[in-house]
Amino acid sequence: MRHSFRATVSVAALLLISTSASFAASEVNIYSYRQPFLIEPLLDAFTRETGIRTNLIFAKKGLETRIEAEGEFSPADLLLSTDVGRLQAAKQQGIAQPVPSDILKQNIPAHYRDADDQWFGLTTRARVVYASNERVDADSITYEELADPKWKGRICTRSGQHDYTIGLIASMLVHHGEEETRAWLEGLKANLARRPTGDDRAQVKAVYAGECDIALGNTYYMGKMQTNDKEPEQKEWAASVRILFPNSDDRGTHVNISGMLLAKHAPNRENAVKLMEFLSSAEAQQIYAEGNFEYPVKEGVKPSDLVNSWGSFKPDSVALSEIADARKKASELVDIVDFDAGAE
Numbered sequence: 001m002r003h004s005f006r007a008t009v010s011v012a013a014l015l016l017i018s019t020s021a022s023f024a025a026s027e028v029n030i031y032s033y034r035q036p037f038l039i040e041p042l043l044d045a046f047t048r049e050t051g052i053r054t055n056l057i058f059a060k061k062g063l064e065t066r067i068e069a070e071g072e073f074s075p076a077d078l079l080l081s082t083d084v085g086r087l088q089a090a091k092q093q094g095i096a097q098p099v100p101s102d103i104l105k106q107n108i109p110a111h112y113r114d115a116d117d118q119w120f121g122l123t124t125r126a127r128v129v130y131a132s133n134e135r136v137d138a139d140s141i142t143y144e145e146l147a148d149p150k151w152k153g154r155i156c157t158r159s160g161q162h163d164y165t166i167g168l169i170a171s172m173l174v175h176h177g178e179e180e181t182r183a184w185l186e187g188l189k190a191n192l193a194r195r196p197t198g199d200d201r202a203q204v205k206a207v208y209a210g211e212c213d214i215a216l217g218n219t220y221y222m223g224k225m226q227t228n229d230k231e232p233e234q235k236e237w238a239a240s241v242r243i244l245f246p247n248s249d250d251r252g253t254h255v256n257i258s259g260m261l262l263a264k265h266a267p268n269r270e271n272a273v274k275l276m277e278f279l280s281s282a283e284a285q286q287i288y289a290e291g292n293f294e295y296p297v298k299e300g301v302k303p304s305d306l307v308n309s310w311g312s313f314k315p316d317s318v319a320l321s322e323i324a325d326a327r328k329k330a331s332e333l334v335d336i337v338d339f340d341a342g343a344e
Contacts, residue, residue, distance in 0.1 A: 028271040031063045032080040076263040077272035087119035088324035096261040107280035111319045121257035123294035130241040147187025156203045156212035160339035169330035170323045171254040195342035208240040223293025245313035252316035
C-alpha cells in the first residue's frame, strides 16, 4: 500500500514538519507542486508494478527552500514541478543531481530535458490564444501579431510576472533578442483591454463577458472548464472561445512542461530513479496527460480525445533550457515597460 502524507502550507509551516521519520528501503519520498489528485493514480500504478511505497508532500511554494534547508538530512528523493523555470532554478540552487538514465533519454526528447540530466519534462502544455467565437474571425495567429495595433483594447492576460507569462516572453527573447522583444512587449501592453489580473480561467471569463476579444492562456485550462460540473458557468465560458495555436505554421507554439528532478541527497536514490523511469513510460504518460488535459512528452503516446478535439499544432522545438535561462531578462523587461500597469 502507498502511504501518503500531505501538506498545503507555507514555507514556515513546512519547515516545522519533522524530517527525522524513518523510511523503509521499499519507499520513495516525493515533494510535489502537482496536486495529489493528479499524482495519486500514477503512484498507485507504480506501487502495484514495483511494490515500492510512495510518500507524498504537496505544497504550492517553498519546496526547493525546504530541500536546501534540510541539506544532507532531507528525506526528499524526488521533486515534481509545474514549470521549467522552477526546475532550472532548483538545478542552479544546487539541490538536484544528474540521472544518466538511458530509459529517460529514450522516452523524453532532448529539448524537454536538461542537457546535464538534472531535470526531465513529463508533460507539456501550450501557451495559446483563446479567441472569441463571436468577435474574432481569424483561424490562425502569431505571438508577434499580438503587438499589432489592430488588437488595441482587445487583449486580456494575467500578470506579466507570472511564471507562464515569463516563459512566453523568454521564448520571444530566444527567438528575437532583447531589443525586438522589448518593442513587442510594449506593443502588447498597448493593446491590453485591462490591467493584467486573474488566472487563465479569468481571461476566458473576460472574453465571455465582452471585456476583450482574445486572451492568453494554457491549453489545459480549456479542459478544466469544459469538464467542470461543480461550476457549470465555466462550461459557458469555454464554449464562447476557441483555441488558436500561435506560430503553428512557422517556428511553432511555445510550450512549457511539468517535470521532475532527483534530489541531491536522495536517501532512496535507486527507488526514485525507478519512479522517474516509470513516469516517463507510455503507461504513466497516458495516465498523467489525461488526468490534467496535457500533452505527453513520449513520442507515440496520444493525448486524450478531449485534448485532440482542440486541434493539432507544431510545438516550438527550441530547448526549454534556453528559455529557462532567458527568464531573468524576461522578468526585467516586464518591469522596465511597466507591463502590469496596463495600457495608458
